[in-house]
Amino acid sequence: MGFEPTKEYAQSLDAADGLSRFRESFHIPKHTDGSESIYLCGNSLGLQPKKAAQFVQDELKDWADLGVKGHFDKTFPWTRYHEFLTEPMAEVVGAKPHEVVVMNTLTPNLHFMMVSFYKPSGKRRKIIMEADAFPSDTYAVDSQIKWHGGNPKEDIILWQPRPESNTLEIEDLQTIFQQHGDEIALVMIASINYYTGQFFDLKKITELGHSHGAMVGFDCAHGAGNVDLDLHNSGADFAVWCTYKYMNSGPGSIAGCFVHERHADNNTLDRMAGWWGHNKEERFLMDPKFDAIYGAEGWQQSNAPILSMAPIRASMDLFMEAGFQNLLAKSKDLTNYLEFLVHNIEGDHIKIITPKNPKDRGCQLSLAVKNADKSLFEAISNKGVIADWREPDVIRVAPTPLYNSYMDCWNFVQILSSEM
Structure with missing residues (x-):
């Protein structure tokens, strides 16, 4: 796809996304300022479906x-x-x-x-x-x-x-x-x-x-x-x-x-x-x-x-409601879009070590940080990004198709770029 790096383009992708409604089926953790966190950590712990509490009850x-x-x-x-x-x-x-x-x-x-x-x-x-x-x-x-x-x-x-x-x-x-x-x-x-x-x-x-x-x-x-x-x-x-x-x-x-x-x-x-x-x-x-x-x-x-x-x-x-094949298709597009945005960051401070070919990966991208000391990860965390850190130098992010949006990807890269 011929992606564009603008906020308006990310919004247009969300508007055209037939699966975007499923985001409302999950609890999104809040940042300290009361806004929704940018949750890119489904590879470590998925978000809670809103129906889960009722099913347990x-x-x-x-x-x-x-x-x-x-x-x-x-x-x-x-x-x-x-x-x-x-x-x-x-x-x-x-x-x-x-x-x-x-x-x-x-x-x-x-x-x-x-x-x-x-x-x-x-x-x-x-x-x-x-x-x-x-x-x-x-x-x-x-x-x-x-x-x-x-x-x-x-x-x-x-x-x-x-x-x-x-x-x-x-x-x-x-x-x-x-x-x-x-x-x-x-x-x-x-x-x-x-x-x-x-x-x-x-x-x-x-x-x-x-x-x-x-x-x-x-x-x-x-x-x-x-x-x-x-x-x-x-x-x-x-x-x-x-x-x-x-x-x-x-x-x-x-x-x-x-x-x-x-x-x-x-x-x-x-x-x-x-x-x-x-x-x-x-x-x-x-x-x-x-x-x-x-x-x-x-x-x-x-x-x-x-x-x-x-x-x-x-x-x-x-x-089952979303359809797993539909989720796989969105996952591919969402991850490709995030990859495009990361590659548009100026400088060589970040390197994606996950395979480039979509058939050789899922929705996780592992970002190796040059001269890493975890400070970049801590900085983006303070700005409302929930991702995870793996020693010695990797920030893992996973745009999950059931609840993540294209705007999540865009906002994450804006924060990542500004904190670098």
Whole structure:
């Protein structure tokens, strides 16, 4: 698109935006002067849908009025509550409904998946991760390797960027497999790198891993609700994600999990079983022999935390009303526009390290600050910008299509430019 850098142009883009009405469905935090903040932090914590409070209050009222009967005698019975999230969640992550379940939180789900899909044997015991992975992923992988008697310093292979680059090349991953293919048990990579915002080709990575006999899983924390993950067609064995970023479910809320349908009834896989993963028809017969539900639901352990799931319902309703493909289209335009504005800032103080090609990123742009000491980030924060800082030198901003506007992007760049 031939963008223009004027305020009037940004206003015209908002006027033509068919999704702009969804901004009114969210609470926008206020700056100290009472005005709306410029909230560009959906990659860290999404905003609260206005319907979320009512959905939680509905469950509190049912608890008060019905007590234990709320598990069955209501519109959204608690025994089935997670099922009301399955179809919209499957649509957002590109999976079949029986491949998806909403359960637990992110890192526990990663551990539970590695119990099933990381099976070191003989010389095949190494795990490939991307360099600069999110620390929780590294801690989880380290501890799983130690649990199996391995040494993380020897058993983790890092997919590294090339010198003078921040992003990763698939050719370098191919080289790793050429050198270590028969030693690799698992590929465990983020769908989007949290630091650079690079979106990886999940299908190519999966095909590469499978061709060398490795299992493949993805941490989609920064991808779910942001990009077209297409998990089923990627062929990945598993994926995990949180819902409090782009899916606006609230701080530390419940997470999601994908298990490809080829594993749907594979009872030879080890798993940390619990009663909510047991055959639904016989769950309350209290049979001591575990009978796993077909599909991802069979990896559940405990009954659903209803008060945490209620805000996800509120957010998923908005996703379905807006249409996820429509959101992806707006996200591309919004991010391209923000990129254009940043490139129009005079000087070389800011460098975008996120890939330029829209197919290789979502809505996050990572801005590397020259000679960074965090003072620029603090200055824009004082002017009403809510973004986040990642050491050593990056300001991450994410224009989220459900509630951010083109004027948000324009106002942010005016503040950024003036504070530099």
